[in-house]
Amino acid sequence: MLEDTIAAISTPLGEGGIGIIRISGPEAVKVASKVFKPKRGAPLEGTASHRVRLGLALDPKTGEVLDEVLALVMRAPRSYTAEDVVELHCHGGPLACARVLEAVLKAGARLAEPGEFTRRAYLNGRLDLAQAEAVLNIIRARSRAGLSAAVRQLEGSLSRRVREIKDAIVGVLAAVEASIDFPEEVGEPGTEVRERLGKVREDLKGLLATWEEGKILSQGIRIALVGRPNVGKSSLLNALLKEERAIVSDIPGTTRDTIKETLQLGGLACELVDTAGWREAAEGLERMGIARSREAALAADLVLLVVDLTVGVTKEDREIRESLKDKPLVVVGNKVDAVARAEVEPLKDLAGSWPWVVVSAKTGAGLEELGSKVRGLVLSGQALRAPDEPLLLRERHKVALERALEHVEDALAGWSEGLPWDLISIDLRGAWEAVGEITGETAQDELLDRIFSEFCLGK
Ligand SMILES: Nc1nc2c(ncn2[C@@H]2O[C@H](COP(=O)(O)OP(=O)(O)OP(=O)(O)O)[C@@H](O)[C@H]2O)c(=O)[nH]1
Ligand SMILES: [Mg+2]
Incomplete structure (x- = not known):
């Protein structure tokens, strides 16, 4: 399968500055040479690695000129896929790109499947599976923190940690199997070996504990703006988005339906x-809006409970707070610009053990602090980690480590109960396999298909 040469448009379709056709495989340079005619100098085939040539892209059958392009040659193994790669940089129009791709396919390349370039990088040993998945996290990153965690994973931080754990398991397994195979010479594994396995258990637990944070970094969080009518919920949405997205008015009950936007906070x-603002007297459409807003509050990971500082904390505010039960929340006192002095005691009271903050949707005061309160709340309860320590960004990794942990726990329990060594070694093998799935050493084709099908075409 790796013998053939693949090609795809690697930039998003649509009008852009440039569009890139990527060609990878043993015939990459030969295929590109049939399409690419240099403006001057020797034919493309003799071009040294990492050199750029200017020329025309031609239809290999008819000779028709399709576009003026740059050809970038990257020879194996110094390329993304570790194979020979040629990139043709076209003018960005979708039609020009499509026609150049067509010419490349006529010249002997096969259209790549989604994620196939990255899959080849993995199969050729350039990236392990966790690093290949990090590429996906980088592409999909929607926040600074999520992006930097994914870049660290691409650099191999998680892979190194996982390999250390795997090596430790293999060491214990070797000691156990030696005692099975050569009981006279080696004797039973001692407490030192058992302690090593205990350490593996702690390491697995430590890594699993990073999932809560990793999940937030990779998937984001859902936040609902909740409060009485007219407190400034829609104004806050607009202020945080820095655009006039939601309709704002001084008439209570302005927002009737839920409005969703993605943005970065903290x-x-x-x-x-x-x-929609919550109130008892509502009827008809407004009533339906309020029902929806209750659903949104329940579905959210976190609620911003907005109160109006010009009015103060009211009985209705307290009722809304009650109905939110244990939902994590930040009490947001809005309209601080319109009061001489903000009364913070009632806010603290309403918030209880949750954080509170004073802001103005009108002037933007306090919005930064709101972001850091949200961040602090969402990421609290996590042990402090050094910023370059690995964390789990993908559910697949969490599931594999949970399975490994289960096997290690079983092995330790069996050890205490004096179970036969061959039973314990089965659990140790299970743990080794589960951990190896993360980097791909013990991964099956089926798993690879599932992972790489998530990628976009041309990646
Ligand atoms: N001075 C001042 N006025 C504000 C502030 N935020 C909102 N307002 C005003 O408060 C009124 C209500 O604002 P909205 O954002 O529509 O309030 P809401 O909570 O979405 O109201 P409903 O959709 O009816 O539930 C408008 O007249 C806003 O201009 C603020 O920070 N300072
Ligand atoms: Mg509103």
């Missing part, structure tokens, strides 16, 4: 939902 990707 460096995290958030889906922020503006909802």
Whole structure:
């Protein structure tokens, strides 16, 4: 399968500055030479690695000129896929790109499947599976923090950690199997070996504990703006988005339906939902809006409970707070610009053990602090980690580590109960396999298909 040469448009379709056709495989340079005619100098085939040539893209059958392009040659193994790669940089129009791709296919390349370039990088040993998945996290990153965590994963931070754990398991497994195979010479594994396995258990637990944070970084959080009518929920949405997205008015009950927007708050990707103000007397459409807003509040990971500082905390505010039960929340006192002095005691009271903050949707005061309160709340309860320590960004990794942990726990329990060594070694093998799936050493084709099908065409 790796013998053939693949090609695809690697930039998004649509009008852009440039569009790139990527060709990878043993015939990449030969295929490109049939399409690419240099403006001057020797034919493309003799071009040294990492050199750029200017020329024309031609239809290999008819000789028709399709576009003026740059050809970038990257020879194996110094390329993304570790194979010979040629990139043709066209003028960005979708039609020009499509026609050049067509010419490349006529010249003998096959259209790449989604994620196939990255899959080849993995199969050729340029990236392990966790690093290949990091590429996906980088493409999909919606926040600074999520992006930097994914870049660290691409650089191999998680892979190194996982390999250390795997090596430790293999060491224990070797000691156990030696005692099975050569009981006279080696004797039973001692407490030192058992302690090593205990350490593996702690390491697995440590890595698993990073998932909550990793999930937030990779998937983002859902936040609902909730409160009485007219407190400024829609104004806050607009202020955070820095655009006039939701209708704002001084008539209570302005927002009737929920409005969703994605944005960054405290460096995290958030889906922020503006909802209808809650009040008892509502009828008809407004009543339906309020029902929806209750649903949105329940579905959210976090609620911003907005109160109006010009009015103060009211009985209705307290009722809304009650109905939110244990939902994590930040009490947001809005319209601080319109009061001489903000009364913070009632805010603290309303917030209880949750954080509170004073802001103005009108002037933007306090919005930064709101972001850091949200961040602090969402990421609290996590042990402090050094910023370059790995964390789990993908559910697949979490599931594999949970399975490994289960096997290690079983092995330790069996050890205490004096179970036969061959039973314990089965659990150790299970743990080794589960951990190896993360970097791909023990991964099956089926798993690879599933992972790479998530990628876009041309990546
Ligand atoms: N002075 C001042 N006025 C504000 C501020 N935020 C909102 N307002 C005003 O408060 C009124 C209500 O604002 P909205 O954003 O529509 O309030 P809402 O909570 O979405 O109201 P409903 O959709 O009816 O539930 C408008 O007249 C806003 O201009 C603020 O920070 N300072
Ligand atoms: Mg509104």
